[in-house]
Amino acid sequence: RPPFPKYTRAEVACHRSEAERVWVTYGSDIFDITDFLELHPGGKGKILLAAGGALEPFWALYAVHGQPHVLEILHGYKVGELSPEEPPPPATGDPYAGDPPRHPALKVNSARPFNAEPPAELLSETFLTPNQLFFKRNHLPVPTVDPATYQLQVQGPDGRPLSLSLAELRSRFPRHEVTATLQCAGNRRSEMNAVRQVKGLEWGTAAIGTARWAGARLRDVLAHAGYAPDDGHNHVCFEGLDRDLSGTTYGASIPFRKAMNAEEDVLLAYEMNGEALPRDHGFPVRVVVPGVVGARNVKWLGRISVGPDESQSHWQQNDYKGFSPSVDWDTVDFTTAPAIQEMPVQSAITEPVPGATVPPGDLTVKGYAWSGGGRGIVRVDVSLDGGQTWHVATLAGEEQVPGRVWAWKLWQVTAPIPPGVTHLNILCKAVDASYNVQPDTVAPIWNLRGVLSNAWHRVTVTVER
Ligand code: HEM
Ligand code: MTE
Ligand code: MO
Incomplete structure (x- = not known):
């Protein structure tokens, strides 16, 4: 040519x-x-x-x-x-150069933006997930925020903006603490990908974690701004301080009713497990919406507004929604599905890890179980033989008020490996307080975005002989 x-x-x-x-x-x-x-x-x-x-x-x-x-x-x-005489493009610098350092144990699914999860077997070691190991899901570079000049903007009922410094958020509102599990909509997406290609990051089973969050209640801040629970508004919208090159910020919304209900424990959190919120998790302030999908827990919170409509952001409107397995990228109409809020019942095996070799005799299986909407976990069933026989696991975790069970249960079960068996097909499935159960296989819940992946978790191991 x-x-x-x-x-x-x-x-x-x-x-x-x-x-x-x-x-x-x-x-x-x-x-x-x-x-x-x-x-x-x-x-x-x-x-x-x-x-x-x-x-x-x-x-x-x-x-x-x-x-x-x-x-x-x-x-x-x-x-x-x-033309050869044209200058190279101006150096733009690395937009991610200001990102914080991270723990080497994390498995990085994408470096820019940073998305990583811990090895699953570390998740079941502690009821509260250490901040350094807590999964990180960023859509953009981590913004650098000066806590001394930080101002949270809250749009008041008459349009009048209220502005709160970090010190005011800490001193003017009662400090409230909640232990809550946060799970990404894409947790366990790789299992959907194994059935049929989906679009999204390859998350394993560890895009979930539990922390003790502390902050001001969102309802107290909204009340201070002039809102009352019966004001008839529909949604509370959040904007992050992370922005793309067009200036568009990360955004999401939750129902106003949820935000104003004291029992829902929605926080503007400034602490995570007793430390100032780490930069990756939204320093200095993030929203924590217990029982609700990770995507609505907006980090680096910059602005709150209240109104008749959901957030217009891409992530509220055209992402984080579930569809039938028959819907593909040519036929999908995002306006037809509601934005994911409460998550369905979930559980996974953290130990042994897939492909492990285990000694004969008794086997201990460990994992986590959680459900959205404050529905606690009432039982976890574990099978070592592909679902023919079941063992009921022992649950451990914090006692929480029924209907407000925001934190996961860690579970474990010890059962004898049948003699002569060379491979074990280990399964787990959880039951929540509404007797919701997990679907047994992935295919019927497959969706093009790979969200809400909560089929029975299966791990195959070899028995040492
Ligand atoms: C995703 C191609 C320019 C923003 C993608 C993907 C392809 C692509 C193939 C899918 C990647 C995957 O998931 O494997 C291109 C080409 C471009 C271009 C050929 C130039 C000719 C841009 C520009 C921007 C951009 C200029 C931003 C200003 C994005 C975003 C996604 C994406 C945000 C992710 C979408 C999602 O995961 O939902 N692009 N792109 N692209 N692109 Fe581009
Ligand atoms: N908030 C902002 N501002 N920007 C983001 O990219 N990611 C969301 C949510 N809040 C995100 C955000 C998603 S999809 C999830 S799953 C959680 O934050 C992840 O929180 P974590 O990184 O603290 O685990
Ligand atoms: Mo997410």
Whole structure:
């Protein structure tokens, strides 16, 4: 093929809209991506932000692009090269350079943004998950917030904004403590992926953790701002201080009724397990919504507003929703499903780990169990023989008020391995206070986003002979 034509950056910059065709550069190559705009998994709006210029600063933020298949797609659209005398794109720096250090035991599912979970067998070691091992799920770089100048904005009933410093949040409102489990909607997604490809990070069984949270009650702050429980509002919206290049912040919402009900224990937390909230977990203030999916527990809280509508954020509207197994990315209509709030009953085996070799004799199996909406766990059944016979596990954890059981139970069971058996097919399943049970297999609950993955957990091990 003839050599590609050469252009200057100024010429590339003339192609910023569909009418002019949309060009971008990567290294010294030029691409016409107009025909890819509608196909972009991250949306047309996002990709257009790079129109007429370099992709590097954007891809530094969304590291999902650093994969061979993405570069392959891009190279299909090559139309030219930058003239050799053109300067390199201005250095943009690493948007993640300010992220905090992390514990080496974490299994990193994505480095930028940072998403990681502990080895599952460490989860069942302690009822409260150590902060350093607690799973981290960030959509963007961790914002750097100065606690001395931090101001939480709360939109009042008449539109009048209330602004609270960290010191005011600590001193003006009673300190309230809650032990609550936080679980990502995508926990155990890799098991759905094994059935059929889903879109999302490959979480194992440890995108869940339990902490003792301390902070001001959200209802106290809303009351201070002038709201009353019977005001007839529908939703409380939260905005994080983490923002993408277009300035869009992470956001989510919960029902106003939930926020205003003292029994729901919704917190604006400034402490986690007795320490100031770590940077990865939302320093200096995050929302903790007990019994509700991780995604609504907004970190680095910047703004609270109240109104008739749910948060308009991508994560409330077009993500974190469940669909039928028959819905695919061509047919999905996000307006047809409600945003996930309370989570269904869940349990998993943390020990032994899949593929382990165990000695003959008695086997001890450990794990966790939890359900959303304050529904406690009433029983965990464990089988060593693929579900033919069952053992009832012993549950351990904090005593909590019925209907407000926000924390998980750790469980364990010791049972004899039948003589002569070479492999064990270990299963667990939990029952919550409403007698909800887990589905036995993944396929019937498969969904394109890989959320709400709560089938019986299965671990296969070899018996030493
Ligand atoms: C996701 C391609 C530009 C933001 C993706 C994915 C591909 C892709 C293939 C899916 C990756 C995967 O999950 O394996 C491209 C190409 C681009 C481009 C070829 C340029 C020609 C951009 C720009 C931005 C952006 C400029 C942001 C300003 C995103 C986001 C996702 C994504 C946020 C994740 C979507 C999700 O997981 O829901 N892109 N992209 N992309 N892209 Fe791009
Ligand atoms: N809040 C902000 N501001 N930004 C985020 O990326 N991720 C959400 C939620 N709150 C997120 C956020 C998701 S999807 C989950 S599962 C939890 O935070 C994870 O909390 P953790 O990192 O403290 O475990
Ligand atoms: Mo999540």
